[in-house]
Amino acid sequence: MPRFLIALLATTMIGLTGCTSTSYDFGQTTSLKKMRYGDRDPQDFGSNHPGKHEVHGIDLSKWNGTDIDWAALKKAGVSFVFIKGTEGKDRIDSAFRTHWRNAAAAGIPHAAYHFYYFCSTPEEQADWFIANVPKEANMLPPVLDMEWNHASPTCKLRPDPETVRDVMRRFMNRVETHYGRKPIIYTSVDFHRDNLVGAFNDYHFWLRSVAAHPSAIYPGRRWTFWQYTSTGLIPGVKGELDINxxxxSAKHWNSWVAAANR
Structure with a gap:
């Protein structure tokens, strides 16, 4: 792990300039001991658990509804929100505009994510994302969500790793050119194992890991965001939700957000 000053320098270079993906390993040094939020299906992460991290956030889509108390979320310590924006070349999440507007009104840093669909081109999908996601302040870097979609009724394609990495690069280059921010890559364990090991090391990663610390199941992958549960409970949202x-540290976070909005 890099020393503090190196890590802090790395955070200030995110966004407009496109820096390397960073993991500060802050969980090894902080004095926080308990989980911050409730969980309907809590997991035992051992000593290196999510509660050791100072900065927490959520991700939302239409499945969470729009009856959300944003003031309560902010009071509960939610520092960021990733919001589902688009999917494929012609689908927009029905709650996106409401979530986006309310996150901005609450003053919570937010970003949109795009769920990739292998049956249309990356250019079509990037253009659809750009057409629907505003380019404005108080916005974190955009996110490309890469997963195998086993339940899709219309697209069963599973391209080879070389093709996957090619379409990702084309999508991200187009989006970065428009927003001036290097996209974050969200992925799951199986998709990462099949396609992304050793790839895109100059990007920030947001990793899904709901049963163990990311270091245990994404060996060698440096990460910036960790989605640790999909059954979390936070004041302001009815029902279960994803928590990240x-x-x-909080100081790193403030530098990270400031750099993303220059």
């Missing part, structure tokens, strides 16, 4: 942590 940022890998660095």
């Amino acid at each position: 942590v940022f890998s660095g």
